[in-house]
Every structure is written in C-alpha cells, then in structure tokens.
Amino acid sequence: MSDADDINRSENGDRKEVPGPRRRVELPLPPARAAAAPEGEEVGDELTSVYWMQWDGEAARTSVARILGRLPAISRRVLGLAYRADARATVMVVVLQLASALMSAFGLLASVRVLSALFAQGATSERIHHALPSLALVAGLLAAQGLLDFGVARGEAALTPKVRRAVEQEFLRLNCHVRLEAVDDAAFADEANKANDRGLYYMRQAVPQLIALVHAVLGLIGAAGVLAVLHxxxxxxxxxxxxxxxxxxxxxxxxxxxxxxxxxxxxxxxxxxxxxxxxxxxxxxxxxxxxxxxxxxxxxxxxxxxxxxxxxxxxxxxxxxxxxxxxxxxxxxxxxxxxxxxxxxxxMPLAAGGGAFLAIRSSRGTLVNVVLAMHQIYEHALWIDDLERHLERCRALQPHRTGRRLPDAVKTITVTDVHYTYPEAGRDALRGVSMTLTAGSTVAFVGANGSGKSTMAKLLAGLYTPSKGSIRWDGVEVREVDAESIQAQVAMVLQDPVAWPLSALANVTIGAGTITEADPRRALAAVTESGADRVIAGLPQRWATPLSKRFKGGQELSGGNWAKVAVARGLYQDAAMLVLDEPTASMDARAEHAVYEAVLHGTRRPDRITVLISHRLASVTACDMIYVFRDGHIVESGDHHTLMSRRTAGGEPGEYAQLFTLQAAAYQAAAGAEDET
CATH class of the missing domain: 1.10.287 (Helix Hairpins)
Structure with missing residues (x-):
C-alpha cells in the first residue's frame, strides 16, 4: 500500500476523500488603469437602489393629468386622517380657509370700487371722499383675511402634532403586536423600516402641504371669480x-x-x-x-x-x-x-381694468405655488401609500383574539401531534411533537441547533400558533383564547436578553409589563435568586441606576451580569411557566451553578412549570423530564437515569447517552490536561 493510499484511509479503514493539489488557473494580467469601483452610464447607477430613493423624482416622470387625477383621492385621505385626529380643528381650518379666500375675492372687488371712485368725474377731494368708504372696506377685508389666516395657522399648529401622534401611535401599536413569525421575515422588517423612516415622515408633512395647496388653489379660484364678475x-x-x-x-x-x-x-x-x-x-x-x-x-x-x-x-x-x-x-x-x-x-370701465390687472398679477405667483405643492403632495403620497399598505398588512397579522383568556394557574399542558412550519422555510421545524407538562415539574429540551427545541418553547409561550396539532392548557385549546393571555402566563429568559436602556429596577419589572411600578419584596427575591443582587448592589445608584451609557451616570453591564438580570426578570414575572432558553451561556461557571441551583434545586413552586433549554447536558440532569429533539421530532424522553440506560436495537447507547458521554469525556480530558500541567 502506498503512502498516499495510507493517508487517504481513515482509522476504520474507509477510504477518505482529500483535496488534490491546486490546479493552476490561467488569469490574464490586470489593466494598468481601472475604475476604483463599478460605474454606470451615470455615476451612481451601479449602486444598489436604497429604499429612501424609491419615489424620488416620480412626480417629475409622470404626467400632470395623472397628478391632477390623484389629487382628490389624496386630499380626501389626508382630510380623513386629520378629521380622525381632531375633528373640531379640521373643520375650523377648512372653514377659515374658505372664508379667507372669500375675503381675498371681496377685497379685489372692493379695490375695483376704490378705483371707480378715484377715476370718476369731479374734483380730486370729492373723488377721495367718495373712495374712503371703499378704502375702509378694503382695509377691513384685509384685516379680516389676516385674522382668518392667523386662525388657519393656529388650527394647523394644533392639528399637525395630533396627526403626527395619532399616525405614529397607530403604526407602533400595530407593529409591536404583529405575530412573531411576521417579525422574523426579513422582507417584513425592511417594509416596516421603510414605512417608519419615510411613510411616517411624509404623513406628518401631509396636512401643512395640503393646507398650502388649498390656500393657493382658492386664491386662483377667487381671482378667476373676480374676473368673471368684471367681464x-x-x-x-x-x-x-x-x-x-x-x-x-x-x-x-x-x-x-x-x-x-x-x-x-x-x-x-x-x-x-x-x-x-x-x-x-x-x-x-x-x-x-x-x-x-x-x-x-x-x-x-x-x-x-x-x-x-x-x-x-x-x-x-x-x-x-x-x-x-x-x-x-x-x-x-x-x-x-x-x-x-x-x-x-x-x-369695461377703467376701474374694472385696474382690478383685472391686480387679479392677473397675483394669480401668476400663486400658480407657481400650486405647481410645486402638487408635485410634492403627489410624490409624498406614494410613500403614504406604502405606509398604509404596511398598516393593512399589520392589521392582518395581529395575534388571534377571541375575547377569552387563560386562567392565572395551570395544572397540565398537553401537546398533541404538533407541527410547525416557518413561513419562509421549505420544511417543518416541528413534526408530530407530543408531550405533557405538569405544574411543579422541571422539564428540559435538548438537542442540536435547529432541532426544534426553541421553536417548541415559542409555541408553548403563544408566540407561534401550531400549523397542525393542538396545545391545551388544562383542556383549553390555545386557539380558543387570546394569544396575549398565553404570553402573559409564560416568562421567557433568552440567551441574548434585551439590554433595556432603563433603570436597574425597570429592567427587572418589565417582565411583568411595567417599568414604573414594582412589588419591592418580589423584586428583591427575584434578584437574590438569580444572583443579580450583587450586580445591583454594586451600581452607583443601585436600583435607580440607568443601565445605559446614553444617560448621565449610566452603567454598562457585562454579558454575564445582563444574563443574571434577565433571569431575575423572568422570575419576577411570577408566571405559570418559566422558560429558560440557554440563559447562562454568557455566565461564568460559579454564576451558572448558582442560577441552576436556584431554579432546579431551590424551593419548588407547586404551581409553576419550568422549561430549561440547554446545550450543556450536565445542567439538566436534575430535571424531572428530558425531551431530546432531532430534526423536529422528539426521539427520546425520560429523566437522566432512564435516558443514560437506554439502548438502541443494536445495543448502542441512546442519543442522549452518547451526547452526555461525549461532553463528559471532553471535560475529563480538559481536567486531566490541567492536572498534568
């Protein structure tokens, strides 16, 4: 046997595939001069389009007829939005705008009367005397128009912030409640970001833009009406x-x-x-x-x-x-x-000609304002269309609500033949999973990455709804109750917890849905049990310390300390089910041991189900039941001793036993190496 053949065989005699020598590739010399990056016909064309440029220049590429055709619908939409935000202010602005336009038209007609008096026959003093009432009327109309425009400005100042608040609140309310699988979709996330960044911004500008357009259009109509009266x-x-x-x-x-x-x-x-x-x-x-x-x-x-x-x-x-x-x-x-x-x-009398001159001259400047406002409103309305489509999609993706809620306690959760498929995935993440969880017990989900254990936890927490099968809380099917009532009964501690830029106390209490109120004894018990008490005790302002450098005096925590605070957050929630999804991955060995001692070996709550998800099998040995996941199935279940003694049909150790033995051997080998050193 040649050396090459010997190398290409594994320890058990099977031939292995090893890469051969690298083949030479014929590559021509590069050019002496070249562009630093690709360049299109117009510089910048080679860049991937970004969402904020999607509608730039769209108004310039469409016809004036199309813009005019869409303006009524756009105006109705903006007025409807303003009316819902503040009906009284909207009506006031519309009425005052119309009144201001009438004052402008009447002012032009009154100016004609002034000119008629001034150009009439007779002595200059008599003509001025006859013109004084009309001059007073012009002054009064101008003053009235000024007051009406002031009222429009005040109404706009009151209306625009309310529209901004109403739209933004609706956007955030709908987006923060959509089902989790929608948020997991990258396309949905991009759409939400675009709607937030551009749609909301231009929706806030829509009211003042429409007011400016209406003001200019009414000015044109008023001038045209005056001219029609004159001749x-x-x-x-x-x-x-x-x-x-x-x-x-x-x-x-x-x-x-x-x-x-x-x-x-x-x-x-x-x-x-x-x-x-x-x-x-x-x-x-x-x-x-x-x-x-x-x-x-x-x-x-x-x-x-x-x-x-x-x-x-x-x-x-x-x-x-x-x-x-x-x-x-x-x-x-x-x-x-x-x-x-x-x-x-x-x-036509000379005075009427003078009035016509004034009307035509004012109309020319007003028309420019109309054109600019039309282009802006049309282009911005395209972003508003995107925003409204996104909001409609969010409304269709809200968690199911039936008006029925789960009770605050549970004795048994029964999972029967549950399947789940992620919307963007081509295969089931869970296939035919069944289990029973009882109050007062600790349960572990173990398995390789992608085996389905975290997906199962999210189904239990009401974050996902089974594609097939059933999950029942004391016999009540989860589809028959409000999804949020399930979520309220499950406290989840994740591997990468949110570092809330809030006070230390708020970081604990937010798990129960509040950041301004606390149960002091419950909060102290939660941080003591998780080991976060020493973390908070070491902060400059203790409970009141902001856990973010964004604030003066704010503090940043290490990954391990954040994990302790996150565990305290889950314990404070005092929920019927506590799910710990790799919560100690960033903790040191002592901190990890303390958490597991508290959760697994501490005082057992007879009304709580504790679910532990972990790659470190040594941490789950004390659990009452261990479910081993593989490819969306449960392949083994039982306590530690049962699983360690399980054998396959061929007499080999079961999957859990193999994984546990491999991890234990790795720790023993590392310990032996340290002893030799």
Missing part, C-alpha cells in the same frame, strides 16, 4: 397670462425633482469615500497603507461631478426661467394690451 372675456385673458408661467413652473419643478434624485445618488457614492477616510475601523489600515491621497483624489473626482450637477441644474433653471419670463412677458403684455383696448373701446 367674462377676462377669464381667457387670465389663462393667456398664466399658462406660460405655469408651464415654466412645471418644467422647473420637474428639473429640480430629477436633479435631486441624481444628486442623492452622487452623494451616496461620495459618502463611501468620506466614510473610509473618517471611519474608526478603517483608520489604522488607511494610515498604514498611506491610502489617504488616493481616497482623497477619488473623493474630489465625485465632488467635481456634484459640482457639475449643481451647475447644470442652475443653467437649466436659468434657461427655463428665461423662456418662461420671455413667453410669459409676451403673454402678459398681450393680456394688458387687450385690457387697454377693452377699456378704451368702452367694453
């Missing part, structure tokens, strides 16, 4: 004067929106180099490789592209503005010429 021919003249200005405003707005999209893309690319130059993690290698100059040059290259984009937008806006002013000037000139001809021909 019907003036309405076409209004269109003649404002259409070029409106077209220029649309072109300018769309150029701004599209440029903003390109600018954002360029900024994303340049921030990559800014981050490399400033980031703490990359700083040592940047300096060791003297890469500063190369990164700065690449940064400058993109900065020049941004500079060109800004200049290009400025030139485009200047060109559009020049075109708009030129054509608009010609249109306004033609409008005023027609006004002059109508006045000279006697079709």
């Amino acid at each position: 019907p021919v003036l309405l076409p003249l209004l269109l003649l004067s404002v259409v070029p200005q409106g077209y220029a405003a649309v072109r300018s707005a769309r150029a701004q929106f599209l440029s903003h999209s390109r600018y954002s893309t360029l900024q994303r690319r340049i921030r990559l180099f800014t981050w490399l130059l400033l980031d703490r993690d990359s700083a040592p290698e940047v300096r060791a490789s003297t890469a500063q100059q190369a990164l700065l040059e690449e940064h400058e290259r993109f900065a020049r592209r941004i500079e060109k984009e800004d200049a290009r937008l400025g030139r485009q806006e200047a060109n559009v503005s020049l075109w708009g002013r030129a054509v608009g000037g010609l249109a306004v000139g033609a409008t005023y010429a027609v006004l002059g001809w109508m006045t000279a021909a006697g079709w």
Whole structure:
C-alpha cells in the first residue's frame, strides 16, 4: 500500500476523500488603469437602489393629468386622517380657509370700487371722499383675511402634532403586536423600516402641504371669480397670462425633482469615500497603507461631478426661467394690451381694468405655488401609500383574539401531534411533537441547533400558533383564547436578553409589563435568586441606576451580569411557566451553578412549570423530564437515569447517552490536561 493510499484511509479503514493539489488557473494580467469601483452610464447607477430613493423624482416622470387625477383621492385621505385626529380643528381650518379666500375675492372687488371712485368725474377731494368708504372696506377685508389666516395657522399648529401622534401611535401599536413569525421575515422588517423612516415622515408633512395647496388653489379660484364678475372675456385673458408661467413652473419643478434624485445618488457614492477616510475601523489600515491621497483624489473626482450637477441644474433653471419670463412677458403684455383696448373701446370701465390687472398679477405667483405643492403632495403620497399598505398588512397579522383568556394557574399542558412550519422555510421545524407538562415539574429540551427545541418553547409561550396539532392548557385549546393571555402566563429568559436602556429596577419589572411600578419584596427575591443582587448592589445608584451609557451616570453591564438580570426578570414575572432558553451561556461557571441551583434545586413552586433549554447536558440532569429533539421530532424522553440506560436495537447507547458521554469525556480530558500541567 502506498503512502498516499495510507493517508487517504481513515482509522476504520474507509477510504477518505482529500483535496488534490491546486490546479493552476490561467488569469490574464490586470489593466494598468481601472475604475476604483463599478460605474454606470451615470455615476451612481451601479449602486444598489436604497429604499429612501424609491419615489424620488416620480412626480417629475409622470404626467400632470395623472397628478391632477390623484389629487382628490389624496386630499380626501389626508382630510380623513386629520378629521380622525381632531375633528373640531379640521373643520375650523377648512372653514377659515374658505372664508379667507372669500375675503381675498371681496377685497379685489372692493379695490375695483376704490378705483371707480378715484377715476370718476369731479374734483380730486370729492373723488377721495367718495373712495374712503371703499378704502375702509378694503382695509377691513384685509384685516379680516389676516385674522382668518392667523386662525388657519393656529388650527394647523394644533392639528399637525395630533396627526403626527395619532399616525405614529397607530403604526407602533400595530407593529409591536404583529405575530412573531411576521417579525422574523426579513422582507417584513425592511417594509416596516421603510414605512417608519419615510411613510411616517411624509404623513406628518401631509396636512401643512395640503393646507398650502388649498390656500393657493382658492386664491386662483377667487381671482378667476373676480374676473368673471368684471367681464367674462377676462377669464381667457387670465389663462393667456398664466399658462406660460405655469408651464415654466412645471418644467422647473420637474428639473429640480430629477436633479435631486441624481444628486442623492452622487452623494451616496461620495459618502463611501468620506466614510473610509473618517471611519474608526478603517483608520489604522488607511494610515498604514498611506491610502489617504488616493481616497482623497477619488473623493474630489465625485465632488467635481456634484459640482457639475449643481451647475447644470442652475443653467437649466436659468434657461427655463428665461423662456418662461420671455413667453410669459409676451403673454402678459398681450393680456394688458387687450385690457387697454377693452377699456378704451368702452367694453369695461377703467376701474374694472385696474382690478383685472391686480387679479392677473397675483394669480401668476400663486400658480407657481400650486405647481410645486402638487408635485410634492403627489410624490409624498406614494410613500403614504406604502405606509398604509404596511398598516393593512399589520392589521392582518395581529395575534388571534377571541375575547377569552387563560386562567392565572395551570395544572397540565398537553401537546398533541404538533407541527410547525416557518413561513419562509421549505420544511417543518416541528413534526408530530407530543408531550405533557405538569405544574411543579422541571422539564428540559435538548438537542442540536435547529432541532426544534426553541421553536417548541415559542409555541408553548403563544408566540407561534401550531400549523397542525393542538396545545391545551388544562383542556383549553390555545386557539380558543387570546394569544396575549398565553404570553402573559409564560416568562421567557433568552440567551441574548434585551439590554433595556432603563433603570436597574425597570429592567427587572418589565417582565411583568411595567417599568414604573414594582412589588419591592418580589423584586428583591427575584434578584437574590438569580444572583443579580450583587450586580445591583454594586451600581452607583443601585436600583435607580440607568443601565445605559446614553444617560448621565449610566452603567454598562457585562454579558454575564445582563444574563443574571434577565433571569431575575423572568422570575419576577411570577408566571405559570418559566422558560429558560440557554440563559447562562454568557455566565461564568460559579454564576451558572448558582442560577441552576436556584431554579432546579431551590424551593419548588407547586404551581409553576419550568422549561430549561440547554446545550450543556450536565445542567439538566436534575430535571424531572428530558425531551431530546432531532430534526423536529422528539426521539427520546425520560429523566437522566432512564435516558443514560437506554439502548438502541443494536445495543448502542441512546442519543442522549452518547451526547452526555461525549461532553463528559471532553471535560475529563480538559481536567486531566490541567492536572498534568
């Protein structure tokens, strides 16, 4: 037998597959010059799109007709939201807006009367005297409009924060109650993040934007109404004067929106180099490789592209503005010429011509505001659509509620033929699991990673609902009661507990659903039993110490100390079932021993079921029942002595016995090595 054959055989004589020598790959020489990173036709196109740019520039890419078509539905949605938040303030803002527009229109008509008096026949003093009542009326109308606009501003100031609070509270309430399997879905998490970051922001802006749009539109309608009263021919003249200005405003707005999209893309690319130059993690290698100059040059290259984009937008806006002013000037000139001809021909009094001049002039500026507001509301409404779709999905994913609750105590939990499949998985995480748990007992779930033991614990806790089979609490099927009433009866201590940025006391009491109230004796008993009493005693303010560096005087805990606090949190909850899912993984040996002594060997609560999930089989030997999971099945069950004596059909030790023996051998080998040292 050759040496190679000897190497390729395992200890039991089976031939092993070992990798052969590496084959040489023909690789051509790299180019002498190349881009530092991929570049598309427009710099930034090669970057993966980010969610905050999803709708950037969308208003500039759609037709004005589509924007106008969607505005009524958008307006109804925003008004409905505002009405639900504060009906009184919403009605007040709408009424005051309409009244303000009427005051503006009446003011224009009153101005015509002033001009009529001033241009009438007679002495100057008499004309001024006759104009004084109309002047007083104009002043009164302007003052009234000012007060009405003040009322609109006050109403908006009261309404906008309420809308913001109502929407944000609904968003958080729905999201924090969705079923756990939805939260486990990465796509759902991305959707929630997008809705929170963009949808909520633009929903908060919707009310003031709609108010601004309505104010501008009512101003236009008021001016058109005045012109219709003065002479019907003036309405076409209004269109003649404002259409070029409106077209220029649309072109300018769309150029701004599209440029903003390109600018954002360029900024994303340049921030990559800014981050490399400033980031703490990359700083040592940047300096060791003297890469500063190369990164700065690449940064400058993109900065020049941004500079060109800004200049290009400025030139485009200047060109559009020049075109708009030129054509608009010609249109306004033609409008005023027609006004002059109508006045000279006697079709319209001179005073009416002056009023028409004022109405047309004010309309041109108002139209620009209408165009910008329309584009903004349309684009932001797309984000609001995303938010509302997400909220509808959250409503469909709420935990099941039947109005029936579990009692506060349980004697027996019966699990019968339970299956569970994760929504995104292709196979069952649990298949045909059955067990019985009784009050006063300690139960262990053991097995390899992915065997189903943590999934079973979450099913018991009401976080998941079985795909098939049943779980009964004293004969009551879990599907027949509110899911949250199950969750309230189960205290879960997880391997990676949440480090709540709250006081030490609140970190204990939050397990019972409160962060401001405590049962002092129960809290002290819980931290003493878990070993967290020494942790809290060593804090500067003890129970009141914030466990976060975000606060002045806040403290950070080690992983092991956080685990002790988490166990105390579970014990404080005083629930019918206590689930410990690898709670001592980050503890030292003494702390781990103390916790297990308290939970497994301490005073047994006759009304509590304790479930322990652990990879360290030495910690579960004292449990009343041990369930061994493999591939979603329970392959063995019994106490430690029963499982250690179990043999397979071939006379080999059972799975639990094999795992326990392997772990024990590893500890003995490590101890022997230390003794020899």
